[in-house]
Amino acid sequence: xxxxxxxxxxxxxxxxxxxxxxxxxxxxxxxxxxxxxxxxxxxxxxxxxxxxxxxxxxxxxxxxxxxxxxxxxxxxxxxxxxxxxxxxxxxxxxxxxxxxxxxxxxxxxxxxxxxxxxxxxxxxxxxxxxxxxxxxxxxxxxxxxxxxxxxxxxxxxxxxxxxxxx
Amino acid sequence: xxxxxxxxxxxxxxxxxxxxxxxxxxxxxxxxxxxxxxxxxxxxxxxxxxxxxxxxxxxxxxxxxxxxxxxxxxxxxxxxxxxxxxxxxxxxxxxxxxxxxxxxxxxxxxxxxxxxxxxxxxxxxxxxxxxxxxxxxxxxxxxxxxxxxxxxxxxxxxxxxxxxxxxxxxxxxxxx
Numbered sequence: 001x002x003x004x005x006x007x008x009x010x011x012x013x014x015x016x017x018x019x020x021x022x023x024x025x026x027x028x029x030x031x032x033x034x035x036x037x038x039x040x041x042x043x044x045x046x047x048x049x050x051x052x053x054x055x056x057x058x059x060x061x062x063x064x065x066x067x068x069x070x071x072x073x074x075x076x077x078x079x080x081x082x083x084x085x086x087x088x089x090x091x092x093x094x095x096x097x098x099x100x101x102x103x104x105x106x107x108x109x110x111x112x113x114x115x116x117x118x119x120x121x122x123x124x125x126x127x128x129x130x131x132x133x134x135x136x137x138x139x140x141x142x143x144x145x146x147x148x149x150x151x152x153x154x155x156x157x158x159x160x161x162x163x164x165x166x
Numbered sequence: 167x168x169x170x171x172x173x174x175x176x177x178x179x180x181x182x183x184x185x186x187x188x189x190x191x192x193x194x195x196x197x198x199x200x201x202x203x204x205x206x207x208x209x210x211x212x213x214x215x216x217x218x219x220x221x222x223x224x225x226x227x228x229x230x231x232x233x234x235x236x237x238x239x240x241x242x243x244x245x246x247x248x249x250x251x252x253x254x255x256x257x258x259x260x261x262x263x264x265x266x267x268x269x270x271x272x273x274x275x276x277x278x279x280x281x282x283x284x285x286x287x288x289x290x291x292x293x294x295x296x297x298x299x300x301x302x303x304x305x306x307x308x309x310x311x312x313x314x315x316x317x318x319x320x321x322x323x324x325x326x327x328x329x330x331x332x333x334x335x336x337x338x339x340x341x342x
Contacts, residue, residue, distance in 0.1 A: 014319035015312060018290060020297060045323040047334045052327065053276065053291050056269035058192035065181050067194065068201075072176050075202045080169075080209055 004032040009039050017046040107155040172212050176205050179221045183228035189292040190232035190273060196239075200231035207231075226303055229288050236277040268327065275325045276318075283318030286311050 009032045015021050016029050033040045180201060187200035204227040208215060215223050276284050282304075289295045289303070297315070301308040322328070 011316065014316045017319070018315070020312070042323070044334055045328050046319055048328050048331045049319055049322045050291065051334075052272045052331055053287070053322075056192075056272040056276075057189040057292050058269075060185060060188040060194070060197065064188070064194050064197075065184060068180050068184055068198075071180055071198070071201070072173055075198065076173075076176060076205050076209075079202075079206055083206075083209070 004028055006036065006039060009033065009036070010042055013039070013043045014046045016043065017050050103159075106159060110155050110159070172209060175208065175212075175217075175220050175224075179224045180205070182221060183224040186225040186293060187228040187232040190229060190276075190288060191235055192269070192273070196235050197232065200228050200235055203231040204228040222299075222303055225293055226285075226289065229293065230281070230285055233277050233281070233284050233288060236273050240274040240277060271325075271327045275322055275327070279318050279321060283314045283321070286314040287318045287322075290315060 009029055012021055012025065012029050013033075016026060021029065033043050183201045183204050184197050187204075188194075188197040191197050191200060204224050207227055208220070208224060276287060278284075279287070285304070286300055289300045290297070295303070297308050297311045301311045304311065
């Protein structure tokens with residue numbers, strides 16, 4: 001038996017079967033499997049796997065490759081056109097969303113710059129009897145902010161339109 | 167990258183991509199599907215692929231698309247086989263039509279491996295690329311490519327079709 005361990009030999013058996021070992025390494029591994037029945041059986045199985053894989057791989061005849069003549073027109077061009085249309089639609093949606101966002105931000109900025117509103121007074125902690133009144137104040141503030149946002153969006157859109165028309 | 171250039175790439179490399187896929191799937195329609203898949207992936211990646219690598223790229227991606235197809239077909243056949251046990255009238259649909267049954271078993275086993283292992287084995291066995299070339303294509307080291315190959319072959323050795331195949335003789339080990 002050679003100095004090569006079973007583990008080291010078995011590690012290289014698939015590469016021996018595929019012809020990917022250096023000449024020196026091939027000699028070492030072959031010398032080992034010539035004397036080692038279990039490594040030899042492993043080598044047989046690896047060689048069989050590669051042989052069966054090669055046998056299973058089919059080769060097309062020339063008539064099949066001739067059928068590729070209009071492959072691009074038939075199977076690629078329509079798909080590429082469809083993908084381009086989808087891409088353009090997505091881009092359109094993104095662009096519209098960006099315009100609305102820009103208008104909203106610009107409007108909010110304009111609204112803030114021109115607003116003369118005084119900062120709201122601090123709200124005292126309500127007693128249970130005042131709860132409904134405080135809730136009412138909070139609602140009013142929320143409504144005010146919301147309508148200010150809508151107002152800002154409208155002003156922003158008007159500003160964008162006048163920019164476009166000028 | 168213009169559309170004309172993309173089209174030129176496809177026209178130049180479609181036969182090689184088709185052959186690469188056909189070796190794995192063994193029939194015209196599936197090979198066309200795999201080539202179409204590879205061509206459309208190239209469209210998505212057309213700015214990243216270079217003229218010097220496009221041929222190898224299409225062959226590799228067509229091979230992978232073919233392995234994916236074999237994997238899907240095997241799953242469908244298993245489902246049909248199970249159904250045929252319950253409903254004998256679907257038994258004929260479960261039989262593999264495109265390849266001889268023995269070859270189909272081998273390719274099904276290849277497709278059932280982890281994707282990297284089946285990819286490396288297919289590139290080595292069917293495309294006859296060296297491990298250096300495989301490593302360059304996949305962006306991995308040569309040692310890693312060999313490890314995938316070893317593990318894949320070792321797994322395939324456990325399949326029943328290896329036991330029933332004719333084994334090589336002892337003296338074949340000393341050939342070359």
